[in-house]
Amino acid sequence: MAGGYDTDDTAGLPDPATLPGGEAADAAWIEVIRKMDEVYADLVRYQVELEHKHAELEEAHGFISGVLAAMSDALVVCDSEGRIERVNPALERLTGRHEAELHAQPFASLCLPAAQPLAGALLREAEADAPVERELLLAGPGGTAVPLAFHATVRRDATGHRLGTVLAGRPVGELRRAYEALHHAHRELQRTQQQLVQSEKMASLGRLVAGVAHELNNPISFVYGNAHVLRRYEDRLRRYLGALHDGVPPAALARLRTELRIDRLLDDLGSLIDGTVEGAERVTDIVQNLRRFSSGGSGEPERYDLAEVVRTAVQWTIKGEATHALTLACELPGPLWVIGQPAQLQQVFTNLVQNALDATEGQPAPHLALRASSSDGWHCIEVTDNGPGIPPASLLRVFDPFFTTKPVGKGTGLGLSISYGLVEAAGGQLSAANGAAGGAVFTVRLPAAG
Ligand SMILES: Nc1ncnc2c1ncn2[C@@H]1O[C@H](COP(=O)(O)OP(=O)(O)O)[C@@H](O)[C@H]1O
Ligand SMILES: [Mg+2]
Secondary structure, eight states: OTTOOOGGGGTTSOOGGGSOTHHHHHHHHHHHHHHHHHHHHHHHHHHHHHHHHHHHHHHHHHHHHHHHHHOSSEEEEEETTSBEEEEOHHHHHHHTOOHHHHTTSBGGGGBOGGGHHHHHHHHHHHHTTOOOEEEEEEEOGGGOEEEEEEEEEEEEOTTSOEEEEEEEEEEHHHHHHHHHHHHHHHHHHHHHHHHHHHHHHHHHHHHHHHHHHHHHHHHHHHHHHHHHHHHHHHHHHHHHHHHHHTTOOHHHHHHHHHHTTHHHHHHHHHHHHHHHHHHHHHHHHHHHHHHHHHTTTTSOOEEEEHHHHHHHHHHHHHHHOTTOOOEEEEEOOSOOEEEEOHHHHHHHHHHHHHHHHHHHTTOSSOEEEEEEEEETTEEEEEEEEOSOOOOGGGTTGGGSTTOOOSOTTTOOSOHHHHHHHHHHHTTOEEEEEEOTTSSEEEEEEEEBOO
16 A cells, blocks of 8 residues: 555554553554554545546546537537536537637527527427427527527436436538438439330330231221222223113123123122221221220229230230241130229230240240139139240349349330239239249239129
């Protein structure tokens, strides 16, 4: 121990009470010295303890100061009267005022005059234990306004007694900028998404138009060809009738009749007219299907034959892709009555067939099969291709918007996500799997109409 005093030094001395005269006085002195020794030893012990406590306190102080200095949010500690006790460096920076200058000033004095009532309200709300956030305009350097979002909480001692208030403020400008950047990014994303949905729609429409054009081509060239033949017949009929009216002798008339092949012409006329009418009817059918498609999603739900819609979708999509040497197996015995919007299901099957066409492109013998079945009040249509199929890891992701494995410009990754939504909206399910023989199988299930 510091000082090296050992209180046991006096242990061997005789008891002063037993000593006579001067000896007794000596003994009293020795006793005094012993007591002083004891007191001194105690003092040294207290000194050491005090040094310990001081070091601990310094450490705690350093820790708190470090935390306060590192905070980017402003911090103000007030007493129970709302007077400033401490502030952190962030607040000093924002207000351009030093802690010493702010000490014992009312909290409200940090604010611009217009914001001072709000500062008072914030302290009162904290007192009522209703922690709220309020935006206050602090007076910055040179009278500038520094908006901070303040949060106030009550500060208590160990016994729960209220000591004052702690206020933490975050610069609103920063928050606002972050919010605006987020908002901007969000808007940008929405616009891009709309553009992509639009381009997926345009691509679908392009395919549809190509398919319809192909489909219309047949009956129209049919009608056109028939009209040509009729025009030639008209000439021959005119010549024959002219001879008849001019009173040509019967023998010459018979010759002319043979020469102009009038009997064959008359036999032909019926089937020519039938063929023309049939062609016109096919055009009408196509236009009707087209109308149904163009009604979009706005129409009222109606009862329709799903098999018919699927057939049209398949025909138009495949015809639109003139270069594709695809074999098609359609087992769609109808009618399969369902309720909903046929245009939407047509879009779904257009997407599924187009994906199958994409998947089988370059295959040696591309094949597409559509198979319908019905059971337990559900109609089910499977679209199977003999492409490479879907990697197991992608089976769930294919329905995610923007998931595509196709090069830019070829795929948007929206076809299946839109189709999934359309089938769900119709009360059904769309699922993806791989067939036993390889290739993808997409299944659409829809509730059958009673
Ligand atoms: N029949 C299929 N065979 C293999 N993969 C497919 C098939 N259909 C869809 N996929 C996969 O799902 C992805 C998403 O399809 P889709 O949503 O229609 O978008 P996109 O056709 O624009 O890529 C495709 O890029 C492809 O990887
Ligand atoms: Mg697609």
